[in-house]
Structures are given as C-alpha cells and as structure tokens.
Amino acid sequence: MKPINRREMLRQSVHAVGTVGVMGAGLAAFYGLSRSSGTHYPVNGGKYHEGLLRLIRPPGALEHDDRFLASCIRCYRCQDACEPGAIQFFGERTDGQYHSPYVDPSVKGCTLCMLCTQACPTDALTPMEVEEKREVAMGGVELREDMCLSYKAQRIRDEQAMMMELGESPTESTQMVERRGPCGECYMFCPLRERAITLEPGGFLAPIVHKEHCVGCGMCEEICRVMVRGEPAIRIVATRGMVSRS
Ligand code: SF4
Ligand code: SF4
Ligand code: SF4
Structure with missing residues (x-):
C-alpha cells in the first residue's frame, strides 16, 4: 500500500466526514484537542434536571448539613x-429542608461578598470577611470543553489553518469564529480569578479550572448560561447532594 504524506492524510481526514460539525470534531480528535472526553455533567446528562435541585448552601454554612439545619x-x-439576590429558600414541601437557604447558580451565583454570614444570628453561617473568600466551600466545579465557546473557537482556528493548507475555502464553521469569537467570561466573573480559573495561553480566552481552589460560588455558571444560551459549559457540582424540587 502506497504511503501517504501529512497533506494527504489531512485531505482524507477532511473528506472522510460529511458535515461541518462532524468535521470539526474529527479534526479536533486528530489534533488531540478534545481533552474533555469522558467528562460528564455532575448534575445530569444534558439540561438542568427538572425534578432536582443541587443542595448548595450560602458561604460559611456549617459543614455537616444536619448541624446547619439544627442551627x-x-x-x-x-x-x-x-x-445580589443569590439566596433562595426551600418551600414547605421540600423534604427535610423546610424554609432553609440555598444558592442556585442556574438562577443567580454568589459574589462572595460575605454579608449573609455577618447577618446570621446563630452562626449557622459562620461569620466571614470578604478577605476570607478563599476558605469558602459551597461546591465544586466542572468544565465541558466540548461545549465551551473558547475551546470551540480554538478548534475552528485549527480547522481553518488546515483548510488553508489544503487550499480550500473557509467553511461556515470557520467563519463562525469571527461571528462568535472566543469568550472568557467565566474567567472575568470569577471572584477567584487567576486562582480558581486561569486562561490557556494562545489568545482564545479558554478557561482552565483549578478544582482545588474553586469554592463553588457559581458566578462562572451564571455568566456561562447567558453566553452559551441555556446550557452552560461550566457548572457547579453539589458536594452536599441533591434535593427534590417538590
Ligand atoms: S456572600 Fe454575598 S452574594 Fe453570596 S450568598 Fe452571601 S450575601 Fe449573597
Ligand atoms: S463562560 Fe462558558 S463558554 Fe465562555 S469561556 Fe467560560 S466556559 Fe467557555
Ligand atoms: S471557578 Fe466558578 S465556582 Fe469556582 S470560584 Fe470561580 S466563579 Fe466561583
């Protein structure tokens, strides 16, 4: 069998797949860019789960939830x-959570201002200063690079370079880079910017999450929901579990 050079391999890679979207994924795989393979949403497989809420308490909440509920x-x-309007309360029918506070980043993230902790009369929320925001533990974070606009822009940039190398015209998806461009909004809104989220070098504002430093405030999820229109690429993991909405 005749050996093929890199250019021919690229051409075969491009023409082996039919649609623009599939082609982008194929090229991403070719370059080893799809590093999030095997990552699953912590909450559910797709959009927000209709029947469950993540149990995310305000900052400073006592670590064990039964102790928090007792206090x-x-x-x-x-x-x-x-x-900022980040705190909501469970209703009367929420099992075991009767009128207790929670934060839902799919509605509003917490800015880590710490005012709620100072207002709590029982220390169910331990009083904290804003300078202590690194010590908060509301939840964890997960990033889906395959859904992130910045990572998509990076992949399309590579696809564009490949098309130029092959002497072919830009596809609709390569032109999309100019329309939507890179994003980076989660990085900009993270109260622990440069600690919990940094940016990939290369000018595409692609976020890198540092789970060990994330406190789960949800500001990233809130802004990403706006940027990617409904199904955010970055979400909070509920470390205290889930609660039925009813
Ligand atoms: S820290 Fe500030 S924004 Fe966050 S829940 Fe408390 S009062 Fe609201
Ligand atoms: S806000 Fe969402 S789409 Fe934008 S860079 Fe962050 S994860 Fe990606
Ligand atoms: S990565 Fe997201 S959840 Fe974590 S501290 Fe930053 S904005 Fe908050």
Missing part, C-alpha cells in the same frame, strides 16, 4: 442581607 432558625436575615 438555622429560618429568620431569612441572610436573604435580606444578600444584595
């Missing part, structure tokens, strides 16, 4: 203190 007197002062 919280359901006074709503934390919610009153929360100017």
Whole structure:
C-alpha cells in the first residue's frame, strides 16, 4: 500500500466526514484537542434536571448539613442581607429542608461578598470577611470543553489553518469564529480569578479550572448560561447532594 504524506492524510481526514460539525470534531480528535472526553455533567446528562435541585448552601454554612439545619432558625436575615439576590429558600414541601437557604447558580451565583454570614444570628453561617473568600466551600466545579465557546473557537482556528493548507475555502464553521469569537467570561466573573480559573495561553480566552481552589460560588455558571444560551459549559457540582424540587 502506497504511503501517504501529512497533506494527504489531512485531505482524507477532511473528506472522510460529511458535515461541518462532524468535521470539526474529527479534526479536533486528530489534533488531540478534545481533552474533555469522558467528562460528564455532575448534575445530569444534558439540561438542568427538572425534578432536582443541587443542595448548595450560602458561604460559611456549617459543614455537616444536619448541624446547619439544627442551627438555622429560618429568620431569612441572610436573604435580606444578600444584595445580589443569590439566596433562595426551600418551600414547605421540600423534604427535610423546610424554609432553609440555598444558592442556585442556574438562577443567580454568589459574589462572595460575605454579608449573609455577618447577618446570621446563630452562626449557622459562620461569620466571614470578604478577605476570607478563599476558605469558602459551597461546591465544586466542572468544565465541558466540548461545549465551551473558547475551546470551540480554538478548534475552528485549527480547522481553518488546515483548510488553508489544503487550499480550500473557509467553511461556515470557520467563519463562525469571527461571528462568535472566543469568550472568557467565566474567567472575568470569577471572584477567584487567576486562582480558581486561569486562561490557556494562545489568545482564545479558554478557561482552565483549578478544582482545588474553586469554592463553588457559581458566578462562572451564571455568566456561562447567558453566553452559551441555556446550557452552560461550566457548572457547579453539589458536594452536599441533591434535593427534590417538590
Ligand atoms: S456572600 Fe454575598 S452574594 Fe453570596 S450568598 Fe452571601 S450575601 Fe449573597
Ligand atoms: S463562560 Fe462558558 S463558554 Fe465562555 S469561556 Fe467560560 S466556559 Fe467557555
Ligand atoms: S471557578 Fe466558578 S465556582 Fe469556582 S470560584 Fe470561580 S466563579 Fe466561583
């Protein structure tokens, strides 16, 4: 069998797949760019789960949730203190969570201002200063690079370079880079920027999450939901478990 050179291999890679989208994925795989393979959403496989809520307490919440529930007197002062509007309360019918506070980043992330912790009269939320925000432990974080606009832009940039090398015209997906471009909004909104999220070198504003430094505030998820229109590429993992919505 005749050996093929790199150029021919690229051409075969491009023409072996039919659609633009599949081609992008094929080229990404060719370059080993799809590093998130095997990563699954922590909450569910696709959009937000309709029946469950992540149990994410406000900052400073006592570590064990039964202790938190025993200390919280359901006074709503934390919610009153929360100017960004990040704190919500479970309803009467939520099993075991009756009128206790939570944060849902699919509605509003926490800015880590710490005002709620200072308003809590029972220390169910341990009082904290804003300088202590690195010590907060609300949840974890997961990034899906295959859904992230910046990583998509990187892949399309590589596809474009390949098309030029082959002397072929840009496809619709390569032109999309100019329309949507890189993003980087999660990095910009992260209260622990340069610690919990840094950027990949190369100018595409592609985020790198550092799970060991993330406190789970959800600001990244909130902004990403706006950027990618409904199904964020970056989400909070509920380390305290899930709660039925009803
Ligand atoms: S730290 Fe600030 S933004 Fe976060 S829940 Fe408390 S009051 Fe709201
Ligand atoms: S906000 Fe979302 S789409 Fe934008 S860079 Fe962050 S993860 Fe990617
Ligand atoms: S990575 Fe996201 S959840 Fe973690 S600290 Fe930054 S904005 Fe908050």
